[in-house]
Amino acid sequence: xxxxxxxxxxxxxxxxxxxxxxxxxxxxxxxxxxxxxxxxxxxxxxxxxxxxxxxxxxxxxxxxxxxxxxxxxxxxxxxxxxxxxxxxxxxxxxxxxxxxxxxxxxxxxxxxxxxxxxxxxxxxxxxxxxxxxxxxxxxxxxxxxxxxxxxxxxxxxxxxxxxxxxxxx
Numbered sequence: 001x002x003x004x005x006x007x008x009x010x011x012x013x014x015x016x017x018x019x020x021x022x023x024x025x026x027x028x029x030x031x032x033x034x035x036x037x038x039x040x041x042x043x044x045x046x047x048x049x050x051x052x053x054x055x056x057x058x059x060x061x062x063x064x065x066x067x068x069x070x071x072x073x074x075x076x077x078x079x080x081x082x083x084x085x086x087x088x089x090x091x092x093x094x095x096x097x098x099x100x101x102x103x104x105x106x107x108x109x110x111x112x113x114x115x116x117x118x119x120x121x122x123x124x125x126x127x128x129x130x131x132x133x134x135x136x137x138x139x140x141x142x143x144x145x146x147x148x149x150x151x152x153x154x155x156x157x158x159x160x161x162x163x164x165x166x167x168x169x
Contacts, residue, residue: 005143005144005147006064008060008140008143009060009061009064009140009144010061012057012058012060012061012136012137012140013057013058013061015053015057015133016053016054016055016057016058016061016137017054019050019051019053019054019057019133020050020051020054022046022047022050022053022054023047023050023051023054026043026044026046026047026050027043027047029043030043030044030047041122041123042121042122042123042125044121045119045121045123045125046123046125049125049129049130049133052130052133052134053130053133053134053137054133055137056105056133056134056136056137056138056141057133057136057137057140058137059137059138059140059141059144060137060140060141060143060144063141063144063145063148064144064147064148066159074086075087075090084152084155087152087157088149088152088153091145091148091149091152092149094145095142095145095146095149098138098141098142098145099142101138101141101142102135102138102139102141102142105131105134105135105137105138105139106135106138106139108131108134108135109128109131109132109134109135110128112126112127112128112131113126113128
């Protein structure tokens with residue numbers, strides 16, 4: 001199961017990287033076509049869709065590599081049961097919020113599909129297509145928080161210290 005979950009987080013990170021390449025491609029296409037006097041419509045919208053997709057798809061991978069911002073002022077001073085209790089509380093709250101986020105992200109994409117909602121820009125893209133990246137990223141983030149919660153609950157969670165945090169003043 002661990003290998004399958006790690007593969008899921010890594011696959012989403014790779015999809016996020018591909019989406020970032022999509023941002024680059026759209027920006028370059030916009031620049032080149034503008035210089036050539038060609039009107040290539042929709043590049044701004046597609047760059048935005050790709051950027052949002054990249055951000056959401058990278059959330060779970062970032063969480064699993066302990067790169068999310070955490071306020072550890074209190075947590076760093078606790079040990080043993082008190083630390084475990086605070087971690088469980090924080091992970092429970094985060095899992096609940098991720099559940100709500102995933103539910104509403106999937107619901108938004110589904111409703112956009114059902115009502116055939118399209119972009120108001122000149123690209124007229126069906127909005128459920130770019131919303132799929134947000135929904136997938138939110139669902140995988142929920143899975144990652146559930147994974148972290150279970151690991152903490154069973155006492156197998158290993159929190160890696162961020163290198164950046166060690167070099168802060």
